[in-house]
Amino acid sequence: MSPEPSPLHLAYSPCPNDTFVFDALAHGRVPGMPAPEVTFADIDITNGLAQQGRFDVLKVSYAVLPYILGTYTLLPCGGALGRGCGPLVLAREARADLSGGTVAVPSETSTAYLLFRLWAADTLPGGVGEIVVLPFHEIMPAVRDGKVDAGLVIHEARFTYRDYGLHKLADMGEHWERTTGLPIPLGAIVAKRSLGGAALTRLADAIRTSVRMAWEDPEASRPYVMEHAQEMDPAVADQHIGLYVNEFTADLGEDGYAAVRGLLTRAAAEGLVPALGPEALAFP
Incomplete structure (x- = not known):
């Protein structure tokens, strides 16, 4: 009798959109798909793990794709794209001038950072001054306390920044959508090419099924979501899921792939990432 294959090892964030999407898969409720091993890590960590070739499947920033597509392939589902979610x-101050200013960012390998740099190239004639990398939860306090001139924030900060007395200076997503007409690419799901085409197709189908199961019975995922939501208010967690889990999560589709190619092509033209080959995003 041949030994049972080892379970896949997944790494994704504890954010509500990821736990919502992967709840059924993580708990072995997707028919025909054994429960994987799961490691939780913020996306800046998973970006680094992917560059080291760690884990079979990871949630990463689209910004890191040019560095890892030799080892990993982009899955056409499970990730975070959307509109109005940048x-x-x-x-x-509501009218602060950032030219030459200090800006705190959660990562320099994130999609958020690429969108910020593309926005700055279009709108700040003097350019940005110093970039400071801070843990996500430290950024808004640092702006509030005057330690930096501005901060780049993601996820639930869209709903909570007013609690810190802060003002929205610009929305990177609005700028992206206005200049491209495309959805905003944020987080990607990648899997090792060495798994093989058949296994990658089964995995993509299983993730789509997990997404559909979460939509059909949202309450089934709630314990998993709230267990890892880092004391987030349930209403904020629901807003988070509503914003980042959408039709592009079930399937990237033509507009989704166009958004990814558009982001990485523009970023390469600015010298922010290496250029992609014409077939780099092909699946499987």
Whole structure:
């Protein structure tokens, strides 16, 4: 008798959109798909893990794709794209001038950072001054306390920044959508090419099924979501899921792939990432 294959090892964030999407898969409720091993890590960590070739499947920033597509392939589902869900630049004053200013960002390998740099190239003639990388939860306090001139924030900060007395200086997503007409690409699901085409197709189908199961019975995922939501208010968690889990999560589709190619092509033209080959995003 041949030994049972080892379970897949997944790494994704504890954010509500990820736990909502992967709840059924993580708990072995997707028919025909054994429960994987799961490691929770913020996306800046999973970006680094992917560059080291760690884990079979990871949630990463689209910004890191040019560095990992030799080892991983982009799955056509499970990730985060959308409209009206872009990162924000926050400041203490509503009309702050950021030219030459210090900006705190959660990562320099994130999609949010690429969107910020593309926005800055279009709108800040003097350019940005110093970039400071801070843990996500430290950014809004640092802006509030005057330690930095502005902060780039993502996820639930869209709903909570006013609690810190801060103002939205710009919405990176609005700028992206206005200049491209495309949805905003944020987080990607990638899997090792070495798994093989058949296994990758089964995995993509299982993730789509997990997404559909979460939509059909949202309450089934709630314990998993709230267990890992880092003391987030349930209403904020629901807003988070509503914003980041949408039709592009079930399938990237033509517009989704166009958004990813558009982001990485523009970023390469600015010298922010290496250029992609014409077939780099092909699946499987």
